[in-house]
Amino acid sequence: MPSLAELRAKxxxxxxxxxxxxxxxxxxxxxxLRDRRMLTLxxxxxxxxxxxxxxxxxxxxxxxxxGSWPKTKWRWGGELAQRPRVYLAKIRKxxxxxxxxxxxxVADPLCREALDQAADxxxxxxxxxxxxxxxxxxxxxxxxxxxxxxxxxxxxxxxxEKLEKAGAIVARETVMPGQEKGHxxxxxxxxxxxxxxxxxKATPEAALEDLVVLGVRAAVVAQEDDARxxxxxxxxxxxxxxxxxxxxxxxxxxxxxxxx
Numbered sequence: 001m002p003s004l005a006e007l008r009a010k011x012x013x014x015x016x017x018x019x020x021x022x023x024x025x026x027x028x029x030x031x032x033l034r035d036r037r038m039l040t041l042x043x044x045x046x047x048x049x050x051x052x053x054x055x056x057x058x059x060x061x062x063x064x065x066x067g068s069w070p071k072t073k074w075r076w077g078g079e080l081a082q083r084p085r086v087y088l089a090k091i092r093k094x095x096x097x098x099x100x101x102x103x104x105x106v107a108d109p110l111c112r113e114a115l116d117q118a119a120d121x122x123x124x125x126x127x128x129x130x131x132x133x134x135x136x137x138x139x140x141x142x143x144x145x146x147x148x149x150x151x152x153x154x155x156x157x158x159x160x161e162k163l164e165k166a167g168a169i170v171a172r173e174t175v176m177p178g179q180e181k182g183h184x185x186x187x188x189x190x191x192x193x194x195x196x197x198x199x200x201k202a203t204p205e206a207a208l209e210d211l212v213v214l215g216v217r218a219a220v221v222a223q224e225d226d227a228r229x230x231x232x233x234x235x236x237x238x239x240x241x242x243x244x245x246x247x248x249x250x251x252x253x254x255x256x257x258x259x260x
Contacts, residue, residue, distance in 0.1 A: 001260060004221065004253040011220035016053035023053045026079050033086065036218040039098040041077055042068070045230060046222040047215060050076060050098065078173055087196060088172075090164040091232050101198075106214050108200040109207040110233060111167035111192035118168045126151060126159035131168060131191055139190040141174060160189065165232050170195045208233050212240075213248050217259045224257050 002010070012018055016032065023029050029050060033039050036048045043052035051070055059074055060067035066074070080098060081088040087099040091107060099107065117123065118131045129149050134140060137148070146156050163169040171187040193199075202210070208231070215230050216222055228235040240257070243249040250260040 001250055001252055001258070004256060007221035007252055007256075007258050014220050015048040015218075016055075019055045021053070022055035023050075023073070023076075026076055029053075029076055029080055030083050030086070033080065033098050034100050037100045037103040037214055038218050040092065041096045041098070044095065045092075046219040046226050047092075047097075047230060048218055050080065081173070087170065089167055089170050089192075091167045092230060093232050094161060094165040103211075103214055104196045105198060105200050106207060106210045107167060108192075108196060108198070109202045110204050110211070111196070112199070113204045114163075114166035114168040115192055117166070118163055123162040123166065123168075124159060126155050127163050127168075130156075130159050130163060130189070134169065134189060134191045134194065139172075139188050139194055142187045142189060145189060167192055167232065204233075208235065209239055209243055209248075213243060213259060216249060216257050221252060221256055221258045224255055227257055 013021065015036070016023065023032060032048070032050075032053060038047060040047050040049045041051060043049040051073070054070045054073045054076070056070035056073050058068045059071050069077075077096075080086060085101040087101070087104040089097055089099060089107070089111070091097055091111070115131060118127050121128045126149075129151075130145060133145055133149055140148075142156070142160075145151070146153070149156075151159070160169070160171075164171065169189050169191055171189055174186045174188045200207075211231060212227060212235055216227055219227075224240060228237070228240065240249065244251065247260055249257050252258050
């Protein structure tokens with residue numbers, strides 16, 4: 001097993017943490033996702049980050065939120081999500097996570113379980129109505145869902161947040177012509193099984209362990225407490241111990257995880 005120092009050096013290279021490894025094109029960003037399997041949008045954990053790998057000055061120095069995004073490459077967030085076999089979900093406790101097809105397959109049993117739970121009312125009646133509407137009507141614009149279900153803005157927002165966080169639905173940005181001129185941005189909502197159709201047979205428990213292993217691989221090396229907090233679903237210390245015992249994960253140093 002490489003030392004922690006060696007793994008950190010490999011992480012710096014593989015996760016493009018240095019300016020000499022900065023992404024130059026959207027095609028490189030696409031390749032970066034396929035290599036790492038999953039990317040966050042901004043740097044908020046040890047998982048590799050799309051914007052973190054850009055190494056570009058912020059749009060507005062000293063500002064938070066959108067102002068902290070790369071000055072010219074901020075568009076890549078939306079452009080990458082439109083690429084074939086790229087899946088954008090919010091299974092990082094409501095935060096964006098880009099998934100390659102392989103990563104989406106690993107997450108599939110968890111997202112399908114969330115769909116079943118939503119249909120059973122676990123996330124509330126509004127959420128149940130949304131997934132049922134999408135099942136019958138297909139992917140739908142946010143405004144159309146609101147009109148069809150007669151939900152107010154607050155109720156639909158709450159249902160959407162719960163469903164996206166659990167992976168039951170995903171959203172795709174949709175640009176439409178404005179009423180008078182220009183254009184407006186909206187969202188099209190899809191059930192997970194409409195966005196990703198290649199069903200994977202695995203229990204949700206096994207899928208979560210697989211997802212943790214894939215995340216550690218993406219990060220190269222990660223602190224255990226960070227890895228346990230990556231996803232919407234709780235990861236117990238017992239699950240980490242099982243992965244260590246099964247040699248699917250290793251401890252290069254106390255409190256750290258890597259893939260052997």
